[in-house]
Amino acid sequence: MLTYIIRRILILIPMAFAICFLVYLGLELTPGDAVSYMINPDALGSMNPEQLEALRQSLGLGQPFHVRFWVWFTNLLQGNFGYSTTGGVPISSIIATRLPATLELAGVALVISTVLGSLLGVFSALKRGTVTDSALTVIGMLGVSIxxxxxxxxxxxxxxxxxxxxxxxxxSMPGDITFLDRLPHLVMPSLVLSIMLTAGVMRYARSSMLDALSRDFIKTARSKGLPEWRVNALHGFRVALTPVVVLIGFRLPVLIGGSVIIEQVFQWPGIGNEFISAVRSQDYPVVMSIALLTVMAVLLASLIVDVLTALIDPRVRLGA
Structure with a gap:
């Protein structure tokens, strides 16, 4: 198992490097001087042209492209994303302030959708062909469509x-400190954000459970006289869980990036709200940094999904 995890990490490293290169290329192609997002705008405004030129040379901006990229990449590894061109604050501080709110919202929505979607999907599969199954199918279609x-x-x-x-x-409201204090503000946006994912998980869980129940090992388990709940829970649900885990794992970065609309509707102070503000003000460094963060979340989710899938189904790591 450890060898499998190491192999997956080694595959992700060049992908992450390539993504960083593309993000830097996008920053290079955006309008404006690179100095404007590498140092504090307040300090930039007090400099004369000679000082600006000396600063460019000291920052290596007169160097070839690959040298400038390497300087930017090493700064990125140290947590230095540069400065916002509109607010003049370090982008790392913006991310550190906004990201916890988005992770809180996305995490709660993911837990709700995972538990509710899996239970409803399995229940719908066990009630196949009944009015309950039809009703849950219609609800799932509405959740995905609206x-x-x-x-x-x-x-x-x-x-x-x-x-x-x-x-x-x-x-939160002034004076709210703990998570329980903020909980009333979290209820509506997290439930709304989880609706579409719950519907998707429910449909995947139903299809996967129906496929698992039609397998020969289920018939063998029943022929041995095992209780029906044991057959469904320990044999059917475990096999049906693999595609559901894949869906859930890849939906986590989608929740982080896709919470933009919900954060706008509920004025949630997360990374999605900051992304919209940066786009409106043409703050390209912030936009590209948030885009880089989202893509890195996709790569991390891919690694987590591979590991969880290998734990659930040993054939995955053996086949790898």
């Missing part, structure tokens, strides 16, 4: 404005 922002607006209108049960926006 945009998330529509559910968000309906939730704000019903539970926030009409009933007054939950706050309509923001992450």
């Amino acid at each position: 945009p998330e922002f529509f559910f968000g607006l309906v939730a704000i209108l019903v539970f926030g404005l009409n009933l007054g049960w939950l706050p309509v926006g923001g992450r």
Whole structure:
């Protein structure tokens, strides 16, 4: 197993390096001087042309492209993403401030959708052909088809404005310190964000469970006189879990990047909201840094999915 994990990590390293190269190339092609996003804009405004030229030389901006890329890449490994061209603050501090809010929202939505979607999908498979199965199938289709922002607006209108049960926006109120204090603000956006993923997990779990129940080893387990719950839970569900794990693993970075709309609807102070603000203000370094962060999350999710799949199904690592 350790050899399999090391092999997967070694495969991801050149992919991550190539992605960093493409991001830097995008920064090079964006309008403006590279100095404007490598140092604090306040310090930049107080410099004369001679000082700016000396600064460019000291930063290696007169060097060939591959040398400049290597300097940027080594700074990136040290956590130095440069500066925002509009706010003048380090991009690393922006990410450190905004990312926890997005991870909190995406993490809760992922847990809700995983548990609820898996249970409903398995239950629908066990009730195949019944009214319950048909109803759950229709609900799943609606969850996949209707945009998330529509559910968000309906939730704000019903539970926030009409009933007054939950706050309509923001992450916290003044004085909120603990997670439980912020929980009322988290309920609506996390539930809305989990709707589409719950529907997807439910459909995958149902199809996978039906496929597992038709296998010969299920018939063998039943012929041995095992209880039906044991056959379904220990034999069927374990095999059906593999494609569901793959779906869930790759949905985590999608939740991080796809929370842009939900963060806008609920004014959630996360990385998605910051991304929209950076696009509107043409703050290219922030845009590219967030894009790099999202892509790296995809690579990390790929590694996690491979490891979990190998743990669930030993044939994966043996076949590798």
